Amino acid sequence: MASFPGAASDPLSIRRLYGRRQGPALKPNARRLVDEWLPRLAIPSEGPLSAVRLFGDERPLALEIGFGKGEHLAFQAARRPDWGFLGAEPYLNGVAGLLARIEAAGLANLRIHRGDALEVLERLAPGSLVAVYLLHPDPWPKARHAKRRFINPGPVKLLARAMAPGAELRIATDHPVFLRHTLAVMQHEPDFAWTAEGPEDWREVPADWPDTRFALKARRLGHDVWRLLYRRR
Ligand SMILES: C[S@@+](CC[C@H](N)C(=O)[O-])C[C@H]1O[C@@H](n2cnc3c(N)ncnc32)[C@H](O)[C@@H]1O
Secondary structure: EEEEEOOOOOOOOOEEEOOOOOOOOOOOHHHHHHHHHHHHHEEOOOOOEHHHHHHHHHHHOOEEEEEOOOOOHHHHHHHHOOOOEEOOOHHHHHHHHHHHHHHHHHHOEEEEEOOOOOHOOOOEEEOOOEEEEEEEOOOOOOOHHHHOOOOOHHHHHHHHHHHHEEEEEEEEEEHHHHHHHHHHHHHHOEEEOOOOHHHHHHHOOOOOOOOOOHHHHHHOOOEEEEEEEEOOO
16 A cells, blocks of 8 residues: 555655555566556546546546456446546556456446555545545555555545545455554545445445455455445535
8 A cells, every 4th residue: 555654645646556566477468458458548647537537428437446357347347327426546467457447347337446546536626526445455464564555644635536525435344454444534524424324234245335355255264354435514
């Protein structure tokens, strides 16, 4: 995750993207997907971002931060062909995974940023996102790495700016340190309301919120998976 040296609350201060950008060499088909499809679907690297610039019309936008291999993002994009879906993921092998799904399903409503989600958030038109998905972000469990967690006051301010009133922020984690940290940070964020009313709200799995690769792995290991749903006020 990005870190904000000295001040986790300043998202625009110098930052570094932690984690992998590249894994094992791409297999030939993944290479072809990246070479053919990524240039067509890449989010422009400079300038303001809006639905009109990205999709040519005023459709609602949704963003997945760290989409991994893209299962969840492709699922959401197939469910809502009238929305525009943006995915940010620095890991090239993950991007290739999403591209394979886009090609196989013929999805026409996705754009990709191979990099830090903050670079997209800070350029999006205010109030343009109706949904944001942050599913099993890197938990950075050590206290000295707390500023690297995506949920921190700086990134949350950028989220609030880019999200429309009533927009959903879905967060999933299987890490108790990240869970506690997120609850503590979000409690002090006046722009977001936590929608849970009782324990069943934590455990119930909405039909449109499938488990991701990391959620399934956590369940296989016998870990709890927590889902938090916040609404932009
Ligand atoms: C633990 S994995 C979870 C992947 C997927 N969401 C899932 O649940 O299976 C976290 C992902 O976040 C990505 N990531 C880390 N920092 C990021 C950032 N600042 N912006 C976008 N993606 C990021 C990593 O590359 C990694 O793929």
